[in-house]
Amino acid sequence: MPNMPVQSDLRAPILVPEERWRDIYTYLDRTGPFANEGFEPGETVKEFLHSLKILVIGAGGLGCELLKDLALMGFTDIHVIDMDTIDVSNLNRQFLFRASDVGKPKAEVAAAFVMKRVPGVKITPYFGKIQDKDEDYYSQFTIIICGLDSVVARRWINATVANMYDEDDPETFKPIIDGGTEGFKGQSRIILPRMTACYECSLDMQTKPTTYPMCTIANTPRLPEHCIEWASVLEWPKVFPETKLDGDDSEHIRWVLDKATARATEFNISGVSYSLTQGVVKNIIPAIASTNAIVAASCATEAFKIATNSATAMNNYMMYVGDQGVYTYTFELQRKDDCPVCGGATVKVDCNKMETLEGFIERLVDRKDFQLKKPSLRTSTTSLYMAAPRALEQATRPNLTKQMGELVENGEEITVTDEALPISICVVVRFV
Numbered sequence: 001m002p003n004m005p006v007q008s009d010l011r012a013p014i015l016v017p018e019e020r021w022r023d024i025y026t027y028l029d030r031t032g033p034f035a036n037e038g039f040e041p042g043e044t045v046k047e048f049l050h051s052l053k054i055l056v057i058g059a060g061g062l063g064c065e066l067l068k069d070l071a072l073m074g075f076t077d078i079h080v081i082d083m084d085t086i087d088v089s090n091l092n093r094q095f096l097f098r099a100s101d102v103g104k105p106k107a108e109v110a111a112a113f114v115m116k117r118v119p120g121v122k123i124t125p126y127f128g129k130i131q132d133k134d135e136d137y138y139s140q141f142t143i144i145i146c147g148l149d150s151v152v153a154r155r156w157i158n159a160t161v162a163n164m165y166d167e168d169d170p171e172t173f174k175p176i177i178d179g180g181t182e183g184f185k186g187q188s189r190i191i192l193p194r195m196t197a198c199y200e201c202s203l204d205m206q207t208k209p210t211t212y213p214m215c216t217i218a219n220t221p222r223l224p225e226h227c228i229e230w231a232s233v234l235e236w237p238k239v240f241p242e243t244k245l246d247g248d249d250s251e252h253i254r255w256v257l258d259k260a261t262a263r264a265t266e267f268n269i270s271g272v273s274y275s276l277t278q279g280v281v282k283n284i285i286p287a288i289a290s291t292n293a294i295v296a297a298s299c300a301t302e303a304f305k306i307a308t309n310s311a312t313a314m315n316n317y318m319m320y321v322g323d324q325g326v327y328t329y330t331f332e333l334q335r336k337d338d339c340p341v342c343g344g345a346t347v348k349v350d351c352n353k354m355e356t357l358e359g360f361i362e363r364l365v366d367r368k369d370f371q372l373k374k375p376s377l378r379t380s381t382t383s384l385y386m387a388a389p390r391a392l393e394q395a396t397r398p399n400l401t402k403q404m405g406e407l408v409e410n411g412e413e414i415t416v417t418d419e420a421l422p423i424s425i426c427v428v429v430r431f432v
């Protein structure tokens with residue numbers, strides 16, 4: 001009698017690709033009323049989905065969800081980049097990590113986990129900063145998805161990808177899908193270089209960080225956050241007037257923590273911890289696992305639609321509000337003609353001839369649409385002020401007290417560069 005398969009054999013996991021992607025193939029084998037223009041069902045689109053390279057930036061709350069979603073949706077050549085290591089506070093929502101992974105690089109652990117869980121998917125991790133990589137690296141990808149919590153990193157990747165695009169070479173066109181969450185709120189958006197609004201176009205939509213009333217911080221603290229703000233905003237500058245508090249420097253955070261703990265004890269407040277201290281200093285808003293899941297799902301769905309054309313991609317910004325039920329709204333965010341990244345135009349800035357260079361720089365820093373930190377300014381002939389390196393800073397510092405009328409002509413172009421930006425902004429001075 002021939003060997004009959006036993007029950008356990010019948011239940012063994014079926015890993016042949018046809019089965020793994022069966023439901024996905026349902027969408028790719030035939031066209032439908034929602035298919036995008038130019039959609040061609042069949043083997044080619046399946047092969048393309050399995051072979052294109054997709055980059056996930058960030059392997060945190062959104063990144064874990066994105067890697068899982070993309071792997072289960074048929075993307076089989078995924079790359080992930082993240083500079084962080086796993087902290088015990090990540091474990092409540094970053095579900096690809098276990099307690100035994102604490103201290104290891106997020107990108108590597110996340111990649112290994114998903115590859116083990118979804119055979120046939122290759123995930124290539126990179127443990128480091130996005131700025132470590134150049135255009136050669138980014139040019140290999142068809143789609144880039146960002147799951148970041150930093151404005152600086154988003155601006156950098158947005159400007160880098162926009163700069164890479166050469167209209168004569170379609171290969172250089174890289175859609176960015178950007179997801180972001182803040183507590184119960186989140187958004188996903190699609191950035192098509194020079195076609196839709198880029199990240200820089202909408203920079204003034206950024207909400208101001210949470211602040212507490214200064215009198216509460218100074219006199220009547222009730223929350224652990226008030227004690228941390230007191231230590232970081234009031235005490236730090238008194239003790240270290242020359243040094244800017246750095247939220248990523250553990251010695252700085254430790255100092256603030258000690259001060260805040262002493263104050264909390266004095267006012268009988270509990271709950272000051274290292275992670276809360278860093279959270280308040282860096283203005284980190286608590287992440288909700290379900291918000292991450294929803295926003296990441298939206299990003300992965302859009303990636304699938306862009307990759308396959310099997311449905312029309314979102315146009316172009318979806319906001320999600322989860323604090324009173326589930327509310328979403330999709331609208332078309334407009335491009336800004338004078339966007340310093342995708343507009344290619346100059347920005348006119350009015351100024352008084354008598355205004356000092358220092359005052360002029362301060363006004364540029366205050367502008368919400370630029371979001372500069374320590375800008376350097378030069379004209380086509382001279383350096384007006386260079387924030388770095390130190391020798392140049394010293395050489396150009398005397399210009400700060402000079403009047404604009406002495407330094408530039410009416411209508412002259414000033415190139416503004418900043419550590420926060422991989423591109424420069426061209427400002428035209430207009431004397432009034």
Ligand SMILES: [Zn+2]
Pocket residue numbers: 197198199200201202335336339340341342343
């Ligand atoms: Zn733009």
